[in-house]
Amino acid sequence: MIETIHNWLYSIMPEGVASITEMVLIATAYLALFALAGLYLVYFERKVAAWFQLRLGPNRVGPFGLFQTMADALKLVSKELTTNDRIDKLLYNLAPYFVIVAALIALAVLPFSKQFQAFDINIGIFFLLAVSSMGVIGILLGGWASNNKYALIGAIRSGIQTISYELSVGLSLLTMVLLTGSLQLSEIIEVQRTGGWLILQGHIPAVIAFMIFMIAGTAETNRAPFDLVEAESELGAGFHTEYSGMKFAYFFLAEFINMFIIASIAVVVFFGGWLSPFGITDEITWFPQFIWFFIKVLGIIFLMMWFRWTFPRLRVDQLLTLEWKYLLPINLVNMVLMAIIIWLNLTL
């Protein structure tokens, strides 16, 4: 289908215009897909939260409350954008776009299936890490420009958190890169086609790396139990205290897309991306491979929600202790362990 659209576009337009049209089409498709994905992740989060707390969750708007988040989004769009005096207008208005653009750029390199990948560069994981840590600039700008002490404290905390946990995310992925020998995401998945998922190939150090990645990834996305950035009881709403309406919705959506990105990285690097488990659907040609990708991503996202509704929030000092005294040393030792295992050919 993609091939026919491609040929049709090139047949009716000159080459330059056609390629630009194609880019616009792909960008629109991604935007639409992820606006929708964000909305339904919010729905999923609310349902899961409700079940963890023996409640029912949204169940009024549409069947099983499926249109609840649509209604919420419409409400947010129609709300007034309030601002307070003496804000830095430019930075205040720019901050939500920083956050959402950083989240959307990262989507471009994610391999949803063999064909469904917008941008397959050879430094895929490096690109993902670089882009996903860019979002914190938007948070810092938002907190700074709001002229509100809660927002500023929240933003600074977010800065501390991201700088610290970026190390663990990077190192745990680097441990896995030792195993794959490539940063390109499609290549990483191809490695797992023959040898099994990387978390099995690398056994002990891979499992440790996965645990560290999940902890650090949850911290990266500012979710509970690392949500001291927006700790309600101390800071109001944290860095987005002064934001309302659609600008608030951008922050909110970016949080869920970031969660999706972290889960996607975990799926690609540890769980074989769009490969089916044991190759059960490899022979079925019409079976869309991206379904496996989304099933695995939803599993990881569920794990992160499980964390959120189980663990109490960390204090700032506990947050830094966890990273610098525990995760970082374990990570370094783990990397050496992985290197030794590969050197001695002990991988499965």
Place this chain on the structure above:
Amino acid sequence: MSYFSDIYNGIKTLLTGMSVTGGYFIRARKGALTQQYPDNRDTLKMFDRFRGEVVMPHDELNEHRCTGCQKCEIACPNGTIEIIWDRGIDEDTGKKKKKIDQHIYHLSMCTMCGLCIEACPTDAIVWAQNYENSVYDRAALTKVLNQPGSKVKAGIED
């Protein structure tokens, strides 16, 4: 080395917590606590400990257990209970005896603290589990708890 035992205990306690919440998650479909209130108005039964309003139960002979001792009136921190009482001749002994004329309860002032019920020596007043107490006129919230023509049950004071 408390470093490694800290890590071990940390992971162990985190997993314990996750197994508890995971158990709730799995069982949630069977036993959600949420009451779908306006929909299940006909079948909704309130819980025993729910504090709806204070009532005075009467038995089939239209007898209550209130002796008019006014302990509830004194115990009430915000004057919700007023007791209008009188002295009458007791048939058995021929002596003068205190009895209630009206046990007045202002539901609009009640904070449901329950001190009156704890203070009552004869368990004459108890909690009712009713809800939907809103009315259009606040005068309707002033209630006389003893029914007209009722009298105290014999032998309560002994």
